[in-house]
Amino acid sequence: MKVQPITLDIIREMRHVLSESAGYAVSLEDEIEYFDPNAAKSWYFLREPDGQIQSFIRSFTQNAEWSLAEIYVSPHSQNRRHITSSLLDNFKSAISFPIGHRLRFDISSYDLELNEVLAEEGFSEKRQTFLFFERKLDGSIQQLNYDTISAADSKNISEVLSHLHPVLEDEAQKWILSKTIRGVRCEGKIVAAAQIYESDDALEVNRFATHEHFLRRGFAKKLMEQIFHESSGLQKTKVYLKVEDTRLPAISFYKSLGFREIQDKRQTWHSRWY
Ligand SMILES: CC(C)(COP(=O)(O)OP(=O)(O)OC[C@H]1O[C@@H](n2cnc3c(N)ncnc32)[C@H](O)[C@@H]1OP(=O)(O)O)[C@@H](O)C(=O)NCCC(=O)NCCS
Missing domain, CATH: 3.40.630.30 (Gcn5-related N-acetyltransferase (GNAT))
Structure with missing residues (x-):
């Protein structure tokens, strides 16, 4: 299995895995629009032996201070730890951030393998837990x-x-x-x-x-x-949002409007400063 750069054609092939990662059906048009050819060298994917794309890594620069990165490795993949490390190695060697820049990954709180690999890679300096709330319409x-x-x-x-x-x-x-x-x-x-x-x-x-x-x-x-x-x-069919677990007034507010927490989508956000 080889880590390869994501291209525009690959993005078109990735809709299913991007939706799995996001937890909702992503819009392919939006995904194509987000694809920044200048940033593409730090975007990577990996095919499973059956040819399916089941894992990827990418980052979005938010501003001079921080970038939001996404890593997804299918729960069905064999050797998830190894895949995660390979994706991270390629990503880190292709991208360089200015000193003080914050890189943040959002990882499911229950995904022990991914959490462990990120901790080993020095992403434990700041941890926050975010709750995922959903309101069905x-x-x-x-x-x-x-x-x-x-x-x-x-x-x-x-x-x-x-x-x-x-x-x-x-x-x-x-x-x-x-x-x-x-x-x-x-x-x-x-x-x-x-x-x-x-x-x-x-x-x-x-x-x-x-x-x-x-x-x-x-x-x-x-x-x-x-x-x-x-x-x-x-x-x-629904409205959803993520909220830090420490924001108690907001959590009461969302519950009062019929939002319910989807517990298995709880995420721990790992950040690392360059
Ligand atoms: C969460 C927030 C948007 C609520 O705004 P608000 O205009 O005060 O809310 P409302 O007056 O419409 O409140 C509606 C209901 O929500 C609940 N609620 C709102 N604030 C609450 C609080 N501090 N404690 C407990 N319940 C609260 C109550 O049920 C309230 O009804 P009630 O006043 O009749 O009891 C506001 O506290 C805020 O801006 N917080 C900081 C930013 C933030 O955390 N945003 C969410 C990030 S995801």
């Missing part, structure tokens, strides 16, 4: 009025989302232009905001926050109900 969602968001809201959106993690105004503007931001207003000002992504059968809530001066007034609930409504309109 049953079509009984009522008609709602949406607040429209424009580029003029960038500063406001960056302030609201920074309650979760720091977001620059430029980033907020880019997301507004790509139509991935949703929000609700109070007296004209955005007080709760979300960033969402669409896949074939689901909507992912990637960022979600209420401005700290507007908590417990039902704004997050209103926003999430808008997201449910939009998802139903797009014929999606």
Whole structure:
């Protein structure tokens, strides 16, 4: 079995394994769009003896500070530890990050083999556990009025989302232009905001926050109900998200809106600083 670089043609062949890794049906169009030919040299795959692609590694640069990497080795593969090490070796020799750059892998908390290999490779410096929550949509969602968001809201959106993690105004503007931001207003000002992504059968809530001066007034609930409504309109079957296990208010909030944790999708995030 030989580790080989991922090309655009290979991405087209990889849809099943990308979906298995993500836990939902990924959109092939999006996957092709994410494929950055300049970054491709650090993207690798491996074929099983039957010709099927069952494992891969890749990374996405988020900004100058950090990159998100993905490694997947089918639970049915023989010798998963060896495959994981081979993928990591090729990846590490093909890519170099600036000093201080953070590389993060998201690994199932229950995947002991992958967790062990990453620990051996020095990825144990920061560990966080993320819970995967899912809300099935049953079509009984009522008609709602949406607040429209424009580029003029960038500063406001960056302030609201920074309650979760720091977001620059430029980033907020880019997301507004790509139509991935949703929000609700109070007296004209955005007080709760979300960033969402669409896949074939689901909507992912990637960022979600209420401005700290507007908590417990039902704004997050209103926003999430808008997201449910939009998802139903797009014929999606579920809305899902990941949340750090330490974010207790958010966990209570999601449960109050009918989200359920899918326990076997719990992930431990391993980071390593260069
Ligand atoms: C989670 C968060 C978005 C909730 O926003 P909010 O606007 O205050 O939520 P709502 O007022 O709509 O609350 C709706 C329900 O959620 C639950 N809830 C919300 N905050 C809660 C808290 N701190 N403790 C317990 N339950 C809570 C309650 O059931 C609440 O209903 P109630 O007020 O009638 O009891 C907000 O706390 C926040 O921005 N947190 C920081 C960012 C974050 O962690 N985001 C999630 C990342 S994945």
